[in-house]
Amino acid sequence: AQSVTQPDIHITVSEGASLELRCNYSYGATPYLFWYVQSPGQGLQLLLKYFSGDTLVQGIKGFEAEFKRSQSSFNLRKPSVHWSDAAEYFCAVGSGGGADGLTFGKGTHLIIQP
Amino acid sequence: SQTIHQWPATLVQPVGSPLSLECTVEGTSNPNLYWYRQAAGRGLQLLFYSVGIGQISSEVPQNLSASRPQDRQFILSSKKLLLSDSGFYLCAWSVGTGEKLFFGSGTQLSVL
Numbered sequence: 001a002q003s004v005t006q007p008d009i010h011i012t013v014s015e016g017a018s019l020e021l022r023c024n025y026s027y028g029a030t031p032y033l034f035w036y037v038q039s040p041g042q043g044l045q046l047l048l049k050y051f052s053g054d055t056l057v058q059g060i061k062g063f064e065a066e067f068k069r070s071q072s073s074f075n076l077r078k079p080s081v082h083w084s085d086a087a088e089y090f091c092a093v094g095s096g097g098g099a100d101g102l103t104f105g106k107g108t109h110l111i112i113q114p
Numbered sequence: 115s116q117t118i119h120q121w122p123a124t125l126v127q128p129v130g131s132p133l134s135l136e137c138t139v140e141g142t143s144n145p146n147l148y149w150y151r152q153a154a155g156r157g158l159q160l161l162f163y164s165v166g167i168g169q170i171s172s173e174v175p176q177n178l179s180a181s182r183p184q185d186r187q188f189i190l191s192s193k194k195l196l197l198s199d200s201g202f203y204l205c206a207w208s209v210g211t212g213e214k215l216f217f218g219s220g221t222q223l224s225v226l
Contacts, residue, residue, distance in 0.1 A: 034215075036217075043120075043204055043217040043218050043219040043220045044158075044204065044206075044215075044217040045217075046215070046216075090158060092158075102160070102215060103160075104150075104158035104159075107158075
């Protein structure tokens with residue numbers, strides 16, 4: 001069965017500093033990988049996704065993520081965070097071959113300090 | 115363009131009362147539809163998904179049920195709510211192989 005692990009429940013970063021959110025997955029075949037962001041009181045918004053090809057994917061709001069098969073990881077990065085980036089971030093994995101939805105990690109709560 | 119509507123945004127219900135959350139999608143045909151729940155301090159859990167009218171698959175045994183009476187309508191229900199049903203419920207849709215999900219704005223359900 002597929003699974004997603006986000007080892008950091010909370011991360012605090014100073015505004016303007018770089019950010020890396022970790023995500024490890026377990027999946028038997030080539031995974032479809034996603035990062036979503038949930039701002040307070042709102043639904044989920046897709047930041048970026050990886051299906052195939054270039055292992056470094058660019059997303060919205062200046063985020064990027066790198067797929068590393070050897071490490072089963074798909075870490076999310078941003079070179080300089082803004083206060084508006086404070087939110088809950090979810091990594092997800094899917095098979096892409098059916099309609100059985102995605103498996104989500106438990107999320108990482110990002111706190112931005114001035 | 116496609117949009118997804120989910121309501122209500124917040125709901126407070128007593129234990130033992132019924133529940134009905136509705137989700138509708140516009141601008142697309144034959145979408146795959148999903149209900150997720152996010153309990154406090156936990157990640158997202160897939161509850162139900164549907165590939166077509168009247169076709170519902172359940173991921174976990176629970177006190178809830180889902181129905182799809184129309185192509186773009188997905189309803190989450192319960193006959194008697196439990197305290198453990200409290201959480202943030204998200205409806206989502208996708209097309210085709212389901213790689214990309216589009217989420218509604220969610221319903222915060224508090225069972226007291």
